[in-house]
Amino acid sequence: MELHAQQLHYREVNQWLRRCSQDGIHHVTLYGIRGHRYIGTGLNNSLRIQIHGTAGNDLGAFMNGGEIVVYGNAQDGVGNTMNAGRIIVHGHASDVVAHSMRGGTIFIRDDVGYRAGIHMKAWGTNPPLVIIGGTARDFLGEYMAGGTLIVLGLHDSSAPLVGSYVGTGMHGGVIYLRGTIAPYQYGKEAGLQPLTADDWEYLQHTLAPFCEEFGFNLEEVLDHTFCKLVPLSRRPYGRLYEGAVGAINSHG
Amino acid sequence: MKNFLPSDFLVHIGPECILCGRCVRECSFGALEQKEGHIIAHHARCVACQRCVVFCPRSAIAIVPHPSTSRHNAYWTPELRRALLRQAQTGAILLAGAGNDQPYLNIWDHLLLDASQVTNPPIDPLREPMELVTFIGRKPDRLEITADENGEWKLVTELPPQLKLDTPIIFGAMSLGAVNLRVHKILAEAARRAGTLFNCGEGGLHEELYPYGQNTIVQVASGRFGVHQRYLDAAAAIEIKIGQGAKPGIGGHLAGEKVTEEIARTRMIPAGTDALSPAPHHDIYSIEDLAQLIYALKEATNYSKPVGVKIAAVHHVAAIATGAARAGADFLTIDGFRGGTGAAPLVIRNHVGLPLEIALAAVDDRLREEGIRHQVSLIASGGIRSSADVIKAIALGADAVAICTAALIALGCTLCQACYTGRCAWGLTTQDPELIKRLDIEEGVERVQNLLRAWTLEIKEVMGALGINAIESLRGNRERLRSIGLDTHTQEVLGIRPAGM
Numbered sequence: 092m093e094l095h096a097q098q099l100h101y102r103e104v105n106q107w108l109r110r111c112s113q114d115g116i117h118h119v120t121l122y123g124i125r126g127h128r129y130i131g132t133g134l135n136n137s138l139r140i141q142i143h144g145t146a147g148n149d150l151g152a153f154m155n156g157g158e159i160v161v162y163g164n165a166q167d168g169v170g171n172t173m174n175a176g177r178i179i180v181h182g183h184a185s186d187v188v189a190h191s192m193r194g195g196t197i198f199i200r201d202d203v204g205y206r207a208g209i210h211m212k213a214w215g216t217n218p219p220l221v222i223i224g225g226t227a228r229d230f231l232g233e234y235m236a237g238g239t240l241i242v243l244g245l246h247d248s249s250a251p252l253v254g255s256y257v258g259t260g261m262h263g264g265v266i267y268l269r270g271t272i273a274p275y276q277y278g279k280e281a282g283l284q285p286l287t288a289d290d291w292e293y294l295q296h297t298l299a300p301f302c303e304e305f306g307f308n309l310e311e312v313l314d315h316t317f318c319k320l321v322p323l324s325r326r327p328y329g330r331l332y333e334g335a336v337g338a339i340n341s342h343g
Numbered sequence: 344m345k346n347f348l349p350s351d352f353l354v355h356i357g358p359e360c361i362l363c364g365r366c367v368r369e370c371s372f373g374a375l376e377q378k379e380g381h382i383i384a385h386h387a388r389c390v391a392c393q394r395c396v397v398f399c400p401r402s403a404i405a406i407v408p409h410p411s412t413s414r415h416n417a418y419w420t421p422e423l424r425r426a427l428l429r430q431a432q433t434g435a436i437l438l439a440g441a442g443n444d445q446p447y448l449n450i451w452d453h454l455l456l457d458a459s460q461v462t463n464p465p466i467d468p469l470r471e472p473m474e475l476v477t478f479i480g481r482k483p484d485r486l487e488i489t490a491d492e493n494g495e496w497k498l499v500t501e502l503p504p505q506l507k508l509d510t511p512i513i514f515g516a517m518s519l520g521a522v523n524l525r526v527h528k529i530l531a532e533a534a535r536r537a538g539t540l541f542n543c544g545e546g547g548l549h550e551e552l553y554p555y556g557q558n559t560i561v562q563v564a565s566g567r568f569g570v571h572q573r574y575l576d577a578a579a580a581i582e583i584k585i586g587q588g589a590k591p592g593i594g595g596h597l598a599g600e601k602v603t604e605e606i607a608r609t610r611m612i613p614a615g616t617d618a619l620s621p622a623p624h625h626d627i628y629s630i631e632d633l634a635q636l637i638y639a640l641k642e643a644t645n646y647s648k649p650v651g652v653k654i655a656a657v658h659h660v661a662a663i664a665t666g667a668a669r670a671g672a673d674f675l676t677i678d679g680f681r682g683g684t685g686a687a688p689l690v691i692r693n694h695v696g697l698p699l700e701i702a703l704a705a706v707d708d709r710l711r712e713e714g715i716r717h718q719v720s721l722i723a724s725g726g727i728r729s730s731a732d733v734i735k736a737i738a739l740g741a742d743a744v745a746i747c748t749a750a751l752i753a754l755g756c757t758l759c760q761a762c763y764t765g766r767c768a769w770g771l772t773t774q775d776p777e778l779i780k781r782l783d784i785e786e787g788v789e790r791v792q793n794l795l796r797a798w799t800l801e802i803k804e805v806m807g808a809l810g811i812n813a814i815e816s817l818r819g820n821r822e823r824l825r826s827i828g829l830d831t832h833t834q835e836v837l838g839i840r841p842a843g844m
Contacts, residue, residue, distance in 0.1 A: 105642055128635070133572050133643035152639045155572045168626055171639065174571045187626050191567035193611055209625045210566070214611040234621055236612060263616055325616045326599045332688075333435035 092116050097123030101147065105129060112138045126166060131159045134176060151178045154195065167204075170197045175217055179304060183225070192219040192238065200305045201225040201246060205254070206233065211264060213237025218264075222301045229254035232320070233278070236263040241297070243269045245307060257281070258320045262327050266320040267294060269312070280327040281320045290319060347428050350409045352391045354384035359403035366395035366404060371768040371778055372761070392759040394768035426689065437689040440762030440772070442589055442681045442726055442748060445693050450700035450829065451728075454735050455842055457823040459810035466812050468803040474813040475799060477743050479580070479720040480505035480649040481673040503673065504648050506580055508743055509538030510799045511814055512733060515676075515724045515745030516562055516584065516653070518544030520597045520606050520618065521685030521762070522751075522772055523779050524551070529787035530750060531555035536788070537795045542745065545584055545620060546597070547609035553577050560651075563640065565594055566620035568610035572643065580648050580674070581640050583633070585624070585667075586655030588682030588699070588725035590691045594620040601765055603774050634670035641671070649673035656680060656702030656725065657695075661709035667719075668710060674720040676745060677702050681726025683748040685772055686763030699725045700739060704837045707740025707819050716819075730801035739837065740819040753794045754787050 092111055096104045104127050111119050117137060124130070124144030131140050131151045138157040146161045152171040164182040173192045180197075186204035189197050194217035202225035209230060211219055219238035225246045231253050232240050244252040252270045259278030267290070272283065286294075295313060302309040354374060356366075360382060367375045367382065374388035375395060389406060396404045413421070426437055459465040466473075480503055487499040514530045527541070527549060534541040535558045542560040543552065547569020552559065556577035563570050564584035575581060586592065597606075597618035607614035627633050633652065640650045651674035652667045654660065664675055679699025684692065703723050710716040723736040724745035733744050748756070755769035762772035770781035802814070811817050825842040826834050834841060 102642070109645065129639055129642040132639055133575070135572055148635055149639045153570070153572050153575065153643045168635070168639075171626060172567045172570050190625050191570075193571070206625055210619075210621065212567075212612050214613075233625075234619055236616060236619070260619065262619070263613065328596055328617065328619070329598065331436055332438050332596070332686075333429060333433040 092119045093122065094119065095122045096127060096144075097125060099127075101127040101129055105132065108134075108138070108140065112136055124163070131157065134159070146180075151176065154178070164201075165199075169199070170195070170221075173197070173219070181305070188223075189219065189221045189240075192221070194219050197221045198301050198304055199223045199225070202250075203227050206230040208232045208235060208238070208240040208266075210234040210236060211238040211240065213264060220297065222298070224301070224305060224307070226250050227253045229256050230259070231257045232261060232264070232266045232281075233258070234260040234262075235266070235322070236261075238264045239267070239297070240264070241267045241269075241294070243298075243312060245269075245312065258322070260327055261320070261322040262325050263322055268318050268320070269315050271316060271318055272320070277320055280323055282323045284319045284321055286317050286319055290317075344432055346387075346432065348387070348425060348432075349411065350386040350389070351425075352389045353386050353407050353409045354389050354395075355405045355407060356382050356384065357403045357405070359401040360399075361401055361403075363400060366399055369394045369398045369768065371766045371773075371775070372764075390759040390761045391757070392761065392768045393757045438686050438763045439689040439692045439760055440684065440686060440764075441756075441758050441760045442683040443692050443696075444758075444760070447680075447698065448833075450698055450833070450837070451732050451735055453826055453829045454700075454839070455825045455827055456731075456734065456738070456805060456809065457825070458808040463810050465810050466807045468807040471807075471812060473803040473806055474815075475510050475802065477508045477511040477814060478505040479508065479651075479674050479722070479742060481719060482717040484717070504646070506540065506649060506674075507538075508540065510795060510802075511737060511741075511743040512795060512798060513539050513560070513722065513743060513745045514541040514750055515678075515682075515747040516542040516544040516560075516582070517683075517685070517747050517751075518546030518562075518568075518597075519549055519609050520546040520601060520774075523770070523774055523782075524549055524605065525779055525782045525784055525787070526751075526754070526771055527552055528784055529754065529782075529791055531558060532784075532788045533791040533795065534558040536792055537799075539795070540579060542582065545595075546606065546618070547611065548574055548577065549605070549609045562653075563636070564620055565622070565624045566610075566618060568612065568618060568620070571611070575640065575644050578648065580651060581644070582651045582653050582674075582676060583624075583636055583640070583672075584653045585627070585633070586653065586657070586678065587684065588655045588678030588680050588696055589684035590687035591655030591657050591680075591696045592622060593688070593691055594622040595686070596620070598765075601774050606774065630666040630670050633667060637671040651676060651720075651722075653678060655682075656697040656699055658697065660697060660702045661705040664706040664719075665709050665713055665715065668715055672719055674722055674742075675706070676722040676724055677706055677741075679703075679723075679725030682724060683726075683751075684762075699723055699727075699736070701833070701836055703736060703739045703741055704821070704839075708838060711819075730798040730805070733798060734802055734805050734817070735824065737814065737817050738820050738824050740821075742818060750791050750794065753790045754782065 120141040126147040128147040133153045134157045135155045140159045142161045146165040149168040154176045155174045156176045158177045161180045165184040167185045169188045175195045177196045183201040188207040205228040222241045257277040258281030261281045376383045530541040545562045545564035560580045561578035652672040653676035656679045680696030720742040723741035767773040
């Protein structure tokens with residue numbers, strides 16, 4: 092099924108998608124997407140959506156299955172609070188990619204904006220995975236509580252791989268960076284670790300479908316320095332507060 | 344380091360004591376010990392929760408303010424000095440539970456209700472019907488009605504989704520984690536029986552409570568805990584939590600120790616990790632961003648249920664409220680600074696925010712001035728203590744109120760303010776399985792249901808006295824309120840005349 096959405100409101104596009112989903116259609120293609128918001132929001136089954144154009148904010152928010160492939164760029168909030176499924180962007184994505192994402196996979200071929208992977212979590216047997224082919228800006232993986240973030244910097248070698256405040260407040264999950272990171276760039280709640288043999292095996296296995304999707308050479312991608320950021324504690328702010336009992340009330 | 348803190352309380356055990364040891368078993372703070380034929384009180388550990396007092400079979404225990412005193416000082420109060428000493432010993436942010444207990448002006452008790460005499464006779468609620476049914480949700484600008492061929496009137500306008508409440512009182516948001524599953528079960532069942540709603544708060548909805556979905560408001564907060572499609576589908580309405588009256592402008596940290604398997608499952612995070620709710624939503628930095636989340640939730644639920652926004656009462660609350668209404672909120676929860684909390688920094692709880700009464704009047708005025716009051720329902724919360732407060736809140740402009748602390752008091756809470764310790768002796772704000780057992784679900788439902796019934800009857804009594812037979816005639820009807828002992832400026836903000844005028 093196909094829809095030419097150029098003259099339509101996002102609400103109409105989503106109504107149409109819901110109808111397709113109810114009718115048991117497995118594959119749809121949207122043309123003329125010009126910043127339409129919320130495409131695939133709450134997508135709950137095996138529907139595969141191909142998008143030609145620029146996907147608007149909150150693409151695949153609360154997504155719970157299925158697949159979205161964008162041939163173009165995506166705006167803010169890709170995979171907001173996503174639970175399951177797969178989002179693939181053949182282009183750039185803007186701010187807050189994978190905000191509070193809990194499960195599923197997001198592949199972004201090129202760069203992402205600020206706050207990617209912020210407060211990502213992990214739950215059950217489907218921990219979230221976000222792979223960014225280009226670079227990421229500040230606050231990558233801030234407050235991160237679970238899942239895996241990988242930033243590859245495959246395109247413009249002169250651009251910084253990541254910004255500052257990476258992993259600030261991190262208390263779960265792992266961030267792999269293809270390259271290095273200076274101490275001033277990451278939060279004091281995160282720690283840098285060298286990759287183990289298990290990490291390399293994991294990267295090989297995890298990056299293979301990403302490289303296949305976008306036509307990158309897996310061996311070339313892996314033939315590079317990588318570093319790994321992990322949380323130093325599962326309770327980064329435990330010592331901020333005084334927990335003594337029975338010391339609140341005044342003498343009256 | 345030596346402990347310089349004097350005890351708050353003195354646990355006095357009288358000669359009636361038969362050394363049965365019940366008090367020792369009841370005390371969850373380790374303040375009582377049985378040793379060599381004596382009950383020994385560790386006064387410094389006592390939080391005055393009254394558990395031992397109530398359960399002593401001989402009524403032998405009295406908890407009194409510690410009688411030892413230092414030189415009186417109205418400026419350096421004992422409370423301030425005590426906080427300062429705690430910080431000198433720990434270097435940490437002080438926590439507090441429950442609501443703001445400071446002696447700020449309490450406006451409710453400076454408001455008096457009107458009654459009908461002679462010219463506009465009162466109504467007898469025992470004989471005449473009193474309409475308390477309240478609909479929460481966006482109302483259309485105008486209603487279009489046509490008659491069919493048989494002369495039957497039909498509504499042409501499509502109404503936005505509405506929540507029907509049999510009484511204008513709902514239970515406010517308390518997360519699973521702040522309170523335990525039994526508290527949630529009690530509130531959900533009481534809400535179902537009373538034809539009203541409970542709010543599961545920001546920690547997700549436990550699997551066993553999904554059958555109560557049509558009596559549930561689910562929250563979407565900055566931590567997005569437990570938020571997924573089924574959760575959104577199950578609910579009667581969705582509330583985006585921006586702020587909380589007890590701690591405006593800050594997030595929440597549920598300590599890893601409290602993230603038990605059950606809470607982890609409901610919040611959908613690993614057990615034992617801190618559940619951090621950041622201060623802002625990472626995708627909301629403007630009213631436009633708020634609109635984006637409101638419509639993301641409407642899209643996710645196919646416009647089938649109201650989506651509201653909860654904000655704390657702060658200085659520019661009216662501007663924020665009108666922005667949220669224009670952003671598409673179907674209802675607004677305005678949470679005043681007396682509202683409770685499981686844990687908040689003491690400095691925030693005691694010094695930030697506005698009285699609900701002021702905020703409510705300011706928001707109602709602003710929405711009316713802009714001609715959009717009908718587009719959004721107002722739920723007033725934060726320190727509603729009695730049916731009188733409910734009636735006054737509605738007269739100040741609320742559609743309904745939300746109660747939390749009042750419901751907890753009905754279940755045994757004595758406002759000892761030690762919620763954040765996780766040791767609640769009444770089995771409310773604890774995840775300790777032994778303490779939770781102290782809360783009987785069926786009896787709890789009955790208590791809370793009784794409270795709702797009593798307040799509802801009282802509201803009808805007062806409406807009768809006012810000569811009003813439908814609660815909507817009272818909404819924003821500030822003409823039926825007078826102030827006593829309030830300054831001119833406060834009266835102006837409230838839009839209320841002084842008594843005698």
